[in-house]
Amino acid sequence: MELGANRYFTLCFTEYLAIGGGGHFALYLDGDLLNGSSSVSETYANPCLAHSEDFEVKEVELWGFVYGSKYEEILALSRTETPGICHWSMSNQ
Numbered sequence: 001m002e003l004g005a006n007r008y009f010t011l012c013f014t015e016y017l018a019i020g021g022g023g024h025f026a027l028y029l030d031g032d033l034l035n036g037s038s039s040v041s042e043t044y045a046n047p048c049l050a051h052s053e054d055f056e057v058k059e060v061e062l063w064g065f066v067y068g069s070k071y072e073e074i075l076a077l078s079r080t081e082t083p084g085i086c087h088w089s090m091s092n093q
Helices: 072-080
Strands: 010-012 016-019 027-030 035-037 054-056
Touching: none
Parallel strands: none
Antiparallel strands: 010 016, 016 027, 027 035, 035 054
């Protein structure tokens, strides 16, 4: 399996958070962050990341990164948005 075979890096909804893809998620956490699963994903060419495919979540640690920018408009917008795990924006092209 080729590493980076697709661009399914992250998928985030209120119902779940998924990382990797291509048939199976490398890591999947339900919306309550209580249960999860892990499998081989084409995106990362990873093995199962847990002792078994389905598991109960014991602890979650999430990180976010903020960086400075010379574009003040973007910085101003980022200060007014509600913090969250993911931010999706779609525009018609």
